[in-house]
Amino acid sequence: MAPPATCQSCRRSPSESLLRYRKGEEYVRHDALLQCDVCERFVCGECLEVYDILSGDDFLCHACAQTFHKPFGGPLPPGTRGH
Numbered sequence: 001m002a003p004p005a006t007c008q009s010c011r012r013s014p015s016e017s018l019l020r021y022r023k024g025e026e027y028v029r030h031d032a033l034l035q036c037d038v039c040e041r042f043v044c045g046e047c048l049e050v051y052d053i054l055s056g057d058d059f060l061c062h063a064c065a066q067t068f069h070k071p072f073g074g075p076l077p078p079g080t081r082g083h
């Protein structure tokens with residue numbers, strides 16, 4: 001299945017700068033949108049970052065990454081997405 005032409009999160013079409021994914025202090029470059037390993041949306045580098053959480057290279061969007069970092073402790077109850 002081919003990735004969509006636009007980011008499924010911010011709806012922008014990927015440009016050069018949007019296809020660079022932050023991994024720690026480095027950037028990794030990909031030719032296409034990457035898929036979040038958790039919610040499986042194809043998103044651009046602005047909406048997706050590369051994390052070393054589950055294995056060597058995990059691609060998580062910001063929303064899913066927050067569930068791993070839990071900066072304020074405690075998992076969010078289900079149904080808190082959106083508004």
Ligand SMILES: [Zn+2]
Pocket residue numbers: 007008009010011012043044045046047
């Ligand atoms: Zn995006």
Ligand SMILES: [Zn+2]
Pocket residue numbers: 036037038039040041060061062063064065
């Ligand atoms: Zn996600």
